[in-house]
Amino acid sequence: MSAWLPTAPCTPGACVEPLPAGRALPRAVLRLTAVAVLLLAGVAVVCTPLRTRVPAVLVRCWCRWIVRAAGVRVRVSGAAPPEGGLLLVANHVSWLDVPLLAAVRPARMLAKSEVRRWPVAGPLAARAGVLFLERDRLRALPGTVAVIARELRAGAAVAVYPEGSTWCGRARGRFRRAVFQAALDAGVPVQPVRIRYLSGERAVGTAAAFVGEDTLLASLWRVASARGLTAEVEVRPVLPPGRHHDRRALAAAAEPEHGHPGKAHSKSMRTL
Template identity: 80%
Template sequence: MSAWLPTAPCTPGACVERSRDAAALPRAVLRLTAVAVLLLVGIALALTPLGGRIPDALVRRWCRWTVRAAGVRVRVAGAAAPAGGLLLVAPHVSWLDIPLLAAVRPARMLAKSEIRRWPVAGPLAARAGVLFIERDRLRALPDTVATLARALREGAAVAAFPEGSTWCGRARGSFRRAVFQAALDAGVPVQPVRIRYRTAERAVSTAPAFVGEDTLLASLWRVASARGLTAEVEVCPAVPPGRHRDRRALAEAAQPDGPGGPAVRHGHQEKAPSKSMCAL
């Protein structure tokens, strides 16, 4: 792995809480079964000739149903995402972030190129319009930015997690700037989205985190066995094109956890929540 790649200090052992509920096992089995059924339905629809013309409203509902089937309540608040070319950006905590962003607006995801080589999931992701980035090849970055800008100019929504790595939800990273160059080149707005996971007691939960050497199966099981999880999705006001001249300023403006925000970069403390989860 290249030394320049972003990394997070979060690890499953140090950051992630686990359920100790005696009813966790049957609850998790039922939830994972429901998620599997919904995924099969989604795959079947995607493979039909109508797969590329499924209404956005149905995609948004399916994404919310899938998250809810995993036992996570979903609360979406804030501004509506504009139509046309749009770059959606959010801090990255969990695999749940992907359907939650799609519940805001269905978009072409930016993902690491390794996913393209996964059996079954790789071909499905490519068919769904996922844009792949070769993270280990710095020289490939300009081509990736050009591909993103072309998709944005064509009117597509593109979703990215500019931190470049997952964090536990109590700590966070800084947005990397490359994807914002694509928005500048295409002249499209940037839509910041804040995603936070909470327990039934309203504390920030790290159970959904997918960090470090964690496995997808382990993260799936933690989510499905947890009790009272809620995903809070705050759609912040879009940053219009032309407001910021360079990608550094645009990345700073689009980061939902701005200076003084509720999370800290290298610790695990949280300030009292403000009226809005966005700090733009």
Template identity: 75%
Template sequence: MSAWLPTAPCTPRACVEKPSAVRARAVPRAVLRLTAVLLLLFGGIALTPVGARVPASLVQWWCRWIVRAAGVRVRITGAAAPTGGLLLVANHISWLDIPLLAAVRPARMLAKTEVRRWPVAGALAARGGTLFIDRDRLRALPDTVARIAGALREGAAVAAFPEGSTWCGRAQGPFRRAVFQAALDAGVPVQPVRIGYRLSGGTATTAPAYVGEDTLMASLWRVATARGLIAEVEVRDPIPPGSSPDRRALAHSAQPWQTAAPAWTHKVLVA
């Protein structure tokens, strides 16, 4: 693995809250939740051949219900995503972030090549037009940036997690600059999104985090057995093209913990 790759100090042992004892009656509920997630994923795979003919509203509904099926309530607030080419960027905590970001606006995801090997979800990502980045090959980065810029020029939305690694949510990493060069080259806006998770009582939680040496199955089970999880998605106002002199400044201004509070031009609540 290359030394330049972004890493986070977060680990399951140090950062992720240990779930309370799972009661016997919670196990069937968790199994039903995971079954519902799989059924929705298979439904999405079945629809991939028709691709662009699927209405965006249906894709957004499906993405919200991927998260909802896992037992997590979804709350999306903030500015509406514009049409046309758009770079959508967010902090990265969990595998849940992927459908949550697509619920804001359906987009081509930028993901590491390892995602291709994920069961079910990897096939769905590949068929859905995901742009994969080989993080072990620094020389391939300019070609990846060029492909992203090309998709943006064609009017597509591209969604990325510029931290380059998942963090637990109590701390965040700096946004890496490369993907922002694609937005500059294509002359499209950048829309920051902040994702967070809390319990129904209002307390922030790291239970959904998927960090360090954590396994996907362990994270899935932790989410499915949790009670009262809420995913909160704050959509910030788009940063218009030409407002930042270079990719370093653009990356800094796009960090959702740096940007101003959203204008609250619309609110969506999925209970």
């Protein structure tokens, strides 16, 4: 593994809230069943040989339904992202971040190359237009940046998680600068999005975190078993092209504030 590969100190044992008592079993089963039904419906659409382009509004609704079916309330604040070529960047806590970001604006996702080799999910991800990054090969990075820039010039939205690794939500990583070069090269805006998960209405929770050696199955069960889990998605002011002239400054401007997350802007908050 390359020394430059981003890693987070968060682990399930040290950071993640424990599973609830057995009384959560019926609730978790019902939620996971609903998630499975929605996923199968999405897979059917993706695998339809003669399918037409799915309207963006339906993609956004489907992604919101996935999160809601898992038992997570969603609150979105801020203005809608602009149309056209756009680099969406967000902090990374959970697998839930993917449908949450797509609910803000459907986009081509950047994922680690290992996902391509996953059974079932890998071929589906490739068919859905996911861009793959070989994280442990530094030489491959310029080529990935060039591919992202090409998609942005063509008017596509591309979603990335520049921390390069998931964090528990109570701590955050720094945004890696490389992907911001694609926005500079393509001359497109950057849309920062901040995601955080609340346990109840007060404290930042870690039940949704998918970190370290955690398995997807364990994370799915933990989310479905949780009570009072809320995802807050803050669409921050867009960073227009030309305002920041190098990727270091652009990455710094896009980063969420380090330390404890600030209070939500209740006037523009929408609960889904």
